[in-house]
Each structure stands twice: as C-alpha cells, then as structure tokens.
Amino acid sequence: MARPANRYPAAMASNHLYLVDGSGYIFRAYHRLPPLTNKHNEPVGAVYGYTAMLWKLADEVHKADGPTHMAVVLDKSSHTFRNDLYDKYKAQRPPPPEDLIPQFPMIRDATRAFSLPCIEEEGWEADDLIASYAKAALAQGWQVTIVSSDKDLMQLIEPGLDLYDTMNNRRLGAEHVVEKFGVPPVQLGEVLALMGDSVDNVPGVPGVGPKTAAKLITEHGDLEAVLAAAPDMKKGKLRENLIEHAEMARLSRKLVTLACDVPLPEPLDGLALQGIPEAPLRAFLEHHGFRSLLARLGAVADAPQPAPAAGVALPEDPPCDHDGYEAVTDLAALERWAAAAREQGFVALDTETDGLGPMAGLVGISMALAPNRACYVPLGHRGGDLLADTPVQIPIDQALAVLKPMLADPAVLKIGHNIKYDLSILARHGVVVAPIDDTIVMSFNLDAGRHGHGMDELAATHLAHSCIAFKDVVGTGKAQKGFHEIGLREATRYAAEDADVTLRLWRRLKPRLSPEQATRVYEMVDRPLVPVLSGMERAGIKVDRKTLSRLSAEFATQIAALEGEIHGIAGTPFTIGSPKQLGDVLFEQMGIKGGRKGKSGVYSTDVNELERIAADREAGAGAELARKVLDWRQLSKLKSTYTDSLQQEINAETGRVHTSYGLTGAQTGRLSSNDPNLQNIPVRTETGRQIRDAFVAEPGNVILSADYSQIELRLAAHMADVPQLRDAFLRGDDIHNMTAQELFGEVNRDTRGRAKTINFAILYGISRWGLAGRLEIAPDEAQAMIDRYFDRFPGIRTYIAETLSSVRENGFTTTLFGRKTHFTRIKSSVQHERQGAERAAINAPIQGTSADIIKRAMARMNPALAEAGLSDVRMLLQVHDELVFELPESLVDRAKPVIQHVMATAAEPLVKLTVPLGVEIGTGTSWGAAH
Known part of the structure; x- marks a missing residue:
C-alpha cells in the first residue's frame, strides 16, 4: 500500500492521535478470509485478517505519518x-455469525499483542468513544485521524480531524462529505436524521432519501427549521410525511448524534504509540500458529497466506507455469496434497468429466494451493484407441477415500468456479464438499451487467491471462475426443490451469466483496443456494415420454394448419421462419408502414415489431398475419424445445430429466435453467399446461406446486410505497379488481383482464406499442391507459423516475438485499440501446428482489422440512416464482404449512416487508394438475 499523504505539517501540532474503528476492521476481516482454524481447532479467520490489517496500519502510518498516539476502539455491548x-x-440486525463470536476475545488479545490500547466501555458505542477522544484531543491542539469510512463518524470532520479510509487508501475531509451527502460535516447529522438508516433501524422520514434530505437542509438550515416549514410546503407526500413523522425525525436526530462527552477510560497520554514490541506479538502468533505472520519477525520460513488481508496489496502473480503442474498418479503424492490443503485451510478444485450436465462421469480432479502450485489427479482416463494402454492412475475409490475427509473438513475452504457442478459430480460418488466459495458467483455479485463471468473472460479481465481452450485439447467436429481419451500431460496442463486460475481469481474477487457491498447478497442469498441447486439437479423430475410424443404429433398438426392460414393471408407460400422472407411479405408485398431495416438490410420481424403490427388497426390483413406468425412461432418453439427434445433428455439411468440451474444466467439475479430449459414453458396458456402434464410423480407420490402470488406487485407496493396497492394486499383484496375500478370505474371480466395485464406490464417499463399488442388496442389508447395508471398510482411513477435517476447517476440498480445490477448502456447515444437499458433498469430492483426472496426460501427449505420430520419431501424445480416438490401423498397435509411458512417469511430478518407474501399451493399427479 502506498504511504498515506501527510496532510498536516509537523509544525501544526506535536501530537497526532489515530483512533481505529476496530469493529469495522473485525467484520471486514471476517468476510474477507476463509473460515480458518488454528492448531487448537479454534476458528481464527477473522483473527488472522484483523492481525494482518492492524500490523500493516500500525507499521505503515508510523513510517509515513508519524502518529504519536494510537488506540483501537471496540463495541463492548449491544x-x-x-x-x-x-x-x-x-x-433487526442479525446476531454475529456463530464462528465469529469466539474470535472477539482473541481479537482483543491481538490488539494488546501490539501494545495498543483496546478501548471499550459498557453502555457506549465505539462511535461515541471515538467522538469523545477526538474532541478531547482537538481541545488540546492535537491532530486526529479516525481510521474508518463510516458515515456517522464523518460528522466529526473539522479542521485538524479527518478520516482515513484504508480500503481505498484515501483521506476523507469535508469536501468528501459535501460530495457524497450534499452538506458539510456540521450538517450531516441533520441529513442522517431525515433519511434514516435501515441498517441501524433509525426511522427517519419515509420517502426522504439522501438527495431530498440534503436539499431540505440546504434550504432551511437544520431539522427543526425543516419541520417548522413543512405545513407551508407544497401539498404532496413529502409534506404529509414531514408533518406526520416529525417526532420520529426528532428521535432520529438524537439517535444519530454522537456523544462527545463520555468519560475517557484511558487518559490521552496513555495512548502513546511506542512501535511494535516483538515479545508479546511473537507469543500471540506462535500460540495461534500464524506462521506466515511470524515470518515477518524472522521466525520461520514464509508459508502460503490464506488470503490477502484487507488493505494488503497482492503481489503480481507469476505467469502460469503449465509444465510445472504435477500429475498425481500415486497415493503418497495424493496424501501429500490433501495434507497440504488441510494445513493451509483452503484449496481450489475442479473436476473433469466425460460429458456435460450433473449426471456426467468423473474423469479427474485438479487442485491448487497457490499460484503455480497446482496438480491434476487422473481417475478415469484410458487410451485414445483400442490398442493404446490405459495410463497409470490411482483407482477412483482409493483416490476418493484419501480426498473425502479433506473435502468434507469444515476447516478447509473449497474454492471452485461454478462449484455447483463439481458438487454434483462428487456427490454421485458419496463425497460431500463443504464449506465452499464460488468465484463465478462472486463475479456475478460484483459485476452483473458489466461483463460475462466465465473463467476465460474473467482470466482475461482480471489476470491478463489467456486460458488453454478446451477445443485445443480435445479437438472439434468428427475428430473431437472425450477428455478421458486425452494424454496425461495435456490433461494436466489444461485441468490444473483451471484450478490455478480459479485460485487467482478468488484472491482478487474475495477482497472486493465487503468494500463493494456485495457480501450480504453473496453470503446470505447466493452462496447458500449452491449446494441446494446441486441436490435439485441430481434429483431431477420424471417425465412421461408417451404424453410428450402425443403432444408433438398434435403440435405438428396445428403448426401445419397455421402455415396454411399464413400462406393464404399472404397470397403466396414462403418460409415463415425466415426473417428476410417474412419482412418482405409484410412490408413490401402487403405494404405495412413503419418497417425498419437493420445493418444487413433485412426488415426487423422480432416479437416487438410483430406485436406492433398486430395491434395496428390500419394494418388490415397484415395484423392478422402478424398474430398468426406469433402463434406459429410459439407453437414451433414449444414443439422443438419441449415435446420433441425433452424425450431425448430423459436420463437412461434415472428415467428422469435433470436440468442445470445457472446462478449467473439472468442479469437481475433470477435463476436460469438449461439442458433442458424449463423456465420458458408458458404459464397461463392451455398449451403450457399440457406440457406440464407430462411432468409426473412416481407411483404413490404427488407433485406439489408452491407459487408466490403476485410477488412483484407486492414488492412494487412496498418499494414504491403505493398506499392503495399496499392496503389492498393487507386486506386480501383482489388486486386486479381494485386496479380495474381505479382505471375504468367498473369491474367486469374485460376490465379486470386489462387491469391484470397493465399491472404486470407497467413494472417492466412496457412501451405503448407493447401494451397495445397485448391488449389488442391502438397505441394511443394504450398510452392513455399508461398515463391513467400513473395518475391513479403516482408512487409507481415516482419509483420509475427515481430508479432511472439513480441508475443514470450510479450506473447500477440495487435490490432490497443489496444485489447490484449494472447497466453499461444507460447513457448510450443509441436510442434503442438506451431505452432498452431503461426498461430493464425499471424492473431490475423488483424482479431482483423477488429472485433474492425465492432463493432464500430455497436455501431454508430443506432444513425446515428435515426439522419437521419431512425429509422425504424433495424440492425438484424452481421456475420463476414457483417451487415444485415431489412427496408421498400421505405427507401433503403436513408439508403444506411448512413450505408456506418458509416461503412467506423468506425475506426476514434481513428485510421486513410492509406487505404479506402470498403463497398458493396445489397438488396433483402431474405438474399441470398441481396448478
């Protein structure tokens, strides 16, 4: 780390006090490092990271800035x-993680091992102690630096006092506060009181964010002046909230005010910095076995570090040494690698298989402990032809017997890139892998929307490294071999590189989680889901081949009939699946206006364009043709994607279909489903129901479908603060009836249907053309409906405006759980790119929050079922807002309330919603019958 700049000349004061926000250090250290244990089998991941961070700070700032006094300040009680x-x-703050609690005393020991005062006081927060010491030091003419980037402590900034953000190696002064909050430090408490703090549960004033708060304080001076002026403000939600919540705002002002007169537990002179004494530090490090830190004292040869500690810059990795990777072909060597992994506390791993999907066969395992310290363990290789000898390798049962204890060891973190796949492959051999970290998930949580998250792209992006291409190893086309046919030297170079690159990526991505506010969504939403999805993929779901075959024949007949009708309308046969031929028919032969050509000179005939034409009353026969082409496309896709291909996807060993779920496939955080994709079966059509009828339960079992009811509308009511919607959900009203009454003044089958379409479409930023197509009305009429909707529900309009304003400013949207989605084209000069980004950004916080909630439900489901004695209930599928289970018919009545409770409370305690989450449950012999 570069030395921090010395902001204050030595002539200004003789003493310079550094106050370290120790609590912030502890949690950053905990989330940055794997769950290490020491030689006494105690958890010490946070202790190790805290020690490294504190050592670096004490050493670096002493050299660079010459502080004369220093102390670490901690929270003693809640x-x-x-x-x-x-x-x-x-x-609403969750309790500290169980494995962190026993580390608190050890962290205090670490502080004292540096001969630094460790200050804490019952009944006071660390921030109050820091404020009191800072004010006392300033009163004596000292300089003060607070080692923190906490917004509450920014209130203290004044001449002679700044904050030091070690994460970004920068000093924070008054100019930073003005830039971030729009007011100087002296007014920051007023802004914090208005905006509140969801993390600390400071109530503030509903609907007032940082910008509104800053504007109010700038205009009126302080909180009391704002509240006094509220009755004379323009009528609206802001005025109402300021008046209604005035006392909560005053309470919030007291809550965010730092106490600056706490009696000092240690006198200022007792905080003198004497340097780092060796004896107590050596004793502490030796007690815990921190060998790589002991090496700084010259005690032992340096050992590989578990992970970069916060604030410690990683050295440049050496180039990948493919020829230095080890092919492990005897048990002694494998035992050496397993022991090294257990001693170090973390290992990157990857599996090689003879195919794709969770049911593929295991061919080999690669591992990495440090850059270029990687190996490959071949297990299922054989000669490339009948005459070739099988290479020397460890029998698979013996190899797994050696690796199994290490892979299940809770003290060894297993790191993978899309490790869900490796969990599935190894689980089929009875091997449990835990705990885990997943670099593909980390990358997604950090950079969703910025770039892809495959290993090749990440290696190029973060490591400036080009990975060996799979096709260069196995070949392509008819000459392509299976990986089990590849020679060991080539296989080792390729497979060990995967593990090596995974480790290098982890060393770069893991330290970013905390400072970029991605820890919560990674630790509490996505990572816990990885083993759950692995189990669901292996379980699969039974599919009735006869039903699929019958549907394929019926769809073929319907498709042929549609083709004849389309050709009849066009007056000529043409290839309906050809965009060029279809475009020529619509815009050249039939003369439909408004066609647009792409760079290739071909007219666009995508779904949006066809919906536009279908809704255009002036298009005549062209509108009918467009509607029938949309039907033809839908039916053709269902036949090819489901009724035909699903028959080929039935696993010969299990008789079931095993989809693969992707945690990074959808930008908003929704799960994707591939090979086969089960997410796109139409939900509300008869055709979709027929396809679901082919998904069946085993004899004696039933299928149970649990579906969130209108979850995105419920989240919109909460996130956009729409009283009419929120109150309707609380009363249990029919939301579509209510919307129909609001928009059309009456409720009947037609108005309710339109209201239902509008309710969902608005949240997706639908255009007038899109809504016109769905309702089969003129675009102007559709626009009038959109305008009327916003007039009746102004909170939705405000939500959309604020979301777009925020994403334009920050480049990303955020869910209630902190998931960021980046929109790199939000300021594009190309109109359709910009508008597409805007539509996606409007829905991302709502759809992303919905995805986060069902993920949390899935992660909690199996433990809840097991606790209720319902381990025979198996969760098989997740499709958007729905979970599909298979269970013995005798357990249905017991399972329903457990599943309903887990899903309804999935957001808690991280997020408390103002609307209930409705869950609809149905059962039947097939998935279709369960709806």
Missing part, C-alpha cells in the same frame, strides 16, 4: 442509551 431512547434501534 445495549446503549440509544436503545433506551428507541427500543427498535438496531433491533
């Missing part, structure tokens, strides 16, 4: 005077 003021203060 109850302070703020809890007496407001019993809900910090009430």
